[in-house]
Amino acid sequence: MRLGALEIGLSVVLSLRMSLVLSFLTGNFEFGRLHAAPLWFGVLMEYDNRKGRRNASVNELNIAGNIIRLRHERKVTQKELADFIGVTKASVSKWESGKSIPDVLLLPQIAAFFDVTVDELMGYQVRLSREQIQKIYGDLCTVFVEQPFEAAIYEARMYVRRYYSCYPFLLQMGVLYLNHAGMAGTKDACRQVLEESVRFMNHIIDRCTDASVCEDALSMKAMLYLQMGKTKAALALLEDVADPSRISSQNDMMLAQAYWQAGEIENAKSHVQIRIYTHLxxxxxxxxxxxxxxxxxxxxxxxxxxxxxxxxxxxxxxxLHPNPAAQFYYQAALVYGANGKSEEALAELKEFAGCVCTIFDARQRLLHGDKYFDRLDEWIDRLPLGDMAPRDLSLARQGTLQALSHPAFAAIKSRDEFQNIYTQIAEG
Incomplete structure (x- = not known):
């Protein structure tokens, strides 16, 4: 019996700038064989406050630079572009040198020639703030609960089209798709949603100039491949970058040491504490x-x-963080159940239920620090989704109850203790 065969989610902590936090997949698709205790899966990306990536803004338009870049990428001469548009080669030269700009009526033709949107041609890029990303993400989570999947995914796609050049936002839309793909109804429909999210990640990797966002997109792409059962593709992406023998694997602590040596003691303290937490x-x-x-x-x-x-x-x-604790107790219960140790399995499920009910308690912040980790709250507030659950908690409860139907619990299903655990989760 494969104890992770129930495909409820993926429990993985990736290095780089990703940490497992909280999210919910309900196992309606079985492309991959995800063997880790499979309850909640989540990704929240950390962005550096000092790099100005949070302010909503429109980047300066750069038509000249974009025409040059697109022409070089496609190995097109100025004359070939001029012939297609119906202008002189000198006109194209003036556009690229910034001495003039194309007539507005020519922009759709130029964009069509390069197979890009007019916005991309002009370099029009909207940058959503962290608060705006949170608001849109939260609204869409509600839509997925309240409306049919087709209507919800349509609304999500409208946002994607509107902000396709806001790469941190697009990254979070990949997280949204991953967390709701299981609601698509069929395996084929689910796969299509996941493949669409892969295309988001490819767009980020190809176009974004922020290395940290590209790294997160690469990791997200690997997660999507795992969920789709494309394990070889995931391995090809991860084997090199996730190799613990690489010098870059020590970057976290080197950064803290650099802060310390530079006299930035508070930054060093915060960084070390956050890394201890994520490594835990x-x-x-x-x-x-x-x-x-x-x-x-x-x-x-x-x-x-x-x-x-x-x-x-x-x-x-x-x-501090009942989600990973719940995942652990669930996996421990699976092990005991599969090995015929019913009392031990029930004991682990009781612990599991307690953690789950803490997660579902709306009065508590989902993510927070404590007296020991007293610098976490500020860091959590800086995350793109803050302490928001990447999936509505009502859907998470459904997935949790489905987890109790695992064959490893067949011998204890009829017992009163098991039924009490089920009721506690359903009503708690």
Whole structure:
């Protein structure tokens, strides 16, 4: 029995500038075989406040530079462009040198020649603020709950078309699509949504000049490939960049050390604390996958469970971030259930239910710091989605209840304790 065969989501912490936070996939598609404890999946990207990527603005138009770039990319001469448009080669030369600009009536023809939009030709790029991205994302999450999938995805696509050149926004739309693709109804429809999101990531990688956004898009693309079952494609993207032996894997701590040596003590303290937090989540995620990979080795799994429970207790993770704790308890319950240890499985499911109910408690912030991690709140507030759940909690509850139908729990399904757990999650 493959304990991760129930395709409810992907529990992975990627390095670079991505961290697993919170999101919800309900397993309506089975392209990949995702073996980690599969409850919630989420990606929130961190952007540097000082680089000005949050302000809504329109970039300066750059028709001349764009014509030069597009012409060179397509290996087209000035004369070939001039002949297609019906102007002289000298006119094209003047456009590219900035001495004149094309007549507005020619812009659609030039754009069609290069197979781009007029906005792209002109260099018109709207930059949404973080607050605007949050608002649109939250509104769309509500639409996916309240309207049929076809209507919701249509509305999302309208936003994508409007802000296709706002790459941080497009990145979050990829997250939105990934978190709602399972609602598409059929495997083919779901695959189409995921493939559309892959195209978003390709557009970002091809056009965006911000290296950090491109890195996140590359990681998102790998996630999408995994969800679609394209494991070889995902491996091709990840094997090199995620190699722990690379010097770049030490960048996090080198940055903190650089802050320290530069006398920027507060930046150093904040950076170290944030990285300890994200590495903690990464370690829990790794241990969850470790359990799934060693499902038949009960002794090894029990030692892993003992150690991870110590970490959860030590860092008070059930209160700090109940999502990874819930994923761990669920995977532990799967291991025990598959190995015929009913009492242990029920005990883990009780812990799981407690974490899940904490997540569904609307009175609490989903993401927050505590007395030890006392610098997290400011960082969380800077994330593009803040502490917002990347999927509506009512859909998350449905997915959680579906998780309890896993075959590993067949022997305990009829027991009162199991039914109480189900009721607690359904009503809590």
């Amino acid at each position: 989540l990464s370690m829990i995620s790794g241990e969850i996958l470790f359990l799934a990979l060693h499902e038949s080795e009960l002794e090894r799994c029990e030692e892993t469970i003992r150690r991870v429970k110590g970490m959860i207790e030590l860092y008070q993770l059930k209160q």
